[in-house]
Amino acid sequence: MFGALLTAVAGFLDVVAYVTFSHLYVSFMSGNSIHLGMALATLRTSDIAAISGVVAAFVFGASAGTLLHDHAGVRLLPLALGIEAGLLLLAAAASSIALSTISLLPVALAMGLQNSLHQTSGQTSVGKGFVSGELVRLGQSIARLRARAADPAGTATLFLGWIAFVAGAAGGALLITPLGPAACLLIAAAILVAALVADLFRH
Template sequence: MRWALGLALSAVAGFVDAVGWIAFGGVFVAFMSGNTTRMGVEAVRGDLAAAWQAAQPILAFTAGAVLGAALRRRSGLAGLLAAEAAALAVAAALVAASAPAVLPLALAMGMQNLARQAAGPAQLGGTFITGTLVGLGQALASAEWRAAGAQGAAWLALLAGIVAGAIGMGAGAAPALAGVALLMLILAATVAVVGS
């Protein structure tokens, strides 16, 4: 169950990041490396408004990680997944109302990293895919085929989520995000009933 949940969470991270990228003009909501790079470059260029714009998802993501750690301790994995579903539903409602939704999406993805830590093996990353690819390379170099398969599956789950998110944008960002919020609620209920 833990492995399947970890793969599902990686796919959700890819889906949400693709929706965020397309809907908000190249803003990452699940991957903070790109936002950090943009923030630094814009600060050096002297465009402090653009640097601040790049910093906001980083701050929301970090707040999500703090909130996720507290929720995981107090409410367990099911409570954490339900909170992520709520943040995604808020984002869907904001998009439907033509309001900015980057911050609740980044908050949700920050929370999800804590869910993923509880749901799968180390380096099963959806928002730290570089580590997954490094793990894949190490496993291939050592001929550790099972580990390579696990790392490859994590990368493919993320890629599948990205593709699904890009396709889901055909219906619009609000329905796409509402759908993924519902999926997270189903995952939370499943974890509550079955366990992780």
């Protein structure tokens, strides 16, 4: 359930970024890579700089998350959630002052960091934005349901993850126009803080 919540946040933030910043994503780097190729083909330097910055922030976040995973041990989850929430608050503050691509970079960094969290739950992907790969794994899992090594629980988890991402995206689409990006970022940060508090009370 926790993984589904983080995945929903990723879908939510992807839509907020997509609507606000000319079809840029914060967790879907395949889409950004396609946009980068198109920008390179037409030599749109401003788009090239913006997309490259978002991709670089995501990669840096994934690298930082891996370092956290290697050194934080059992403290990884609360530490990562706290950092993510702080980055979203920073992005909300920046976007309320001046709505530019720079305010998107902390969000992309947070989503890169979030992708490292799947390592805390064994084989279950937690909070990942790599939807195509998850759907491939879902298809493979469905094909093997009648096999001796079937994993119905794993199949259900993969399906729930996809549903969560779509639900989060729907929530972002519903809220971005009436609330604006800053408020949506605050909502996502509040969800992460709530998840952090829940994890601390659980232990």
